[in-house]
Amino acid sequence: MSNSHGHLPGIITSITVQKKNKNRFNIFINGQYSFSLNRSLAEALKPGDQLTKNRIKNLKQADEKDTAYSRALFYLKFRSRSRIEIERYLKGKNFSPEAVMSTLSRLAANEYINDFDFARLWIENRCRFKPKGSYALTGELKEKGIDEQIIKKTLKDFNELESAWAAIAPRLNRLEKLERNEFNKKIYSFLSYRGFDYSTCKQICDQAWEQHIRTTEEENK
Numbered sequence: 001m002s003n004s005h006g007h008l009p010g011i012i013t014s015i016t017v018q019k020k021n022k023n024r025f026n027i028f029i030n031g032q033y034s035f036s037l038n039r040s041l042a043e044a045l046k047p048g049d050q051l052t053k054n055r056i057k058n059l060k061q062a063d064e065k066d067t068a069y070s071r072a073l074f075y076l077k078f079r080s081r082s083r084i085e086i087e088r089y090l091k092g093k094n095f096s097p098e099a100v101m102s103t104l105s106r107l108a109a110n111e112y113i114n115d116f117d118f119a120r121l122w123i124e125n126r127c128r129f130k131p132k133g134s135y136a137l138t139g140e141l142k143e144k145g146i147d148e149q150i151i152k153k154t155l156k157d158f159n160e161l162e163s164a165w166a167a168i169a170p171r172l173n174r175l176e177k178l179e180r181n182e183f184n185k186k187i188y189s190f191l192s193y194r195g196f197d198y199s200t201c202k203q204i205c206d207q208a209w210e211q212h213i214r215t216t217e218e219e220n221k
Contacts, residue, residue: 167196188205
């Protein structure tokens, strides 16, 4: 026989909506449950259709790719993500490598992921809400799987001193009663923890102390 059993068709006997998920449909072949599909794929089928094993395999793969894409979109609802973050997430959900790659390509084509934009936004958000030094930002972006060239590009115009001052300025009034050594120590400790280098810490310590002296003099006039 030239046709193997794997290619012999089965007949769809019924298609039913799942109770818990109205967008998924159960496909019954030859009177028995065979597999489930999302609405868009199931709507292309009807009872009486003949399905070979290869057609079933292709339908299942298409369904998995659609499911992976939907999961990725849901994951992106909470904040923007890097390409690697989405890849890790989908692999953690046990999607096949084909479904993962298909999803990443589709997201990129629809402009839902772009590592350059992600890195730029990450830095902007840090500067606005939790200023950090370029060393710390580089580490965070590498952890997110961002390419080194993209990191360099996005940090090209980053102003280390400006960011360090933005980080420490709201805390200065808590330090005004301290002696110079203790004052410097607190600032240096805080800024180095935020990933600023020694020379930046030193400049900011001097700048903060000068401001402290000026403020004190004005208050004492």
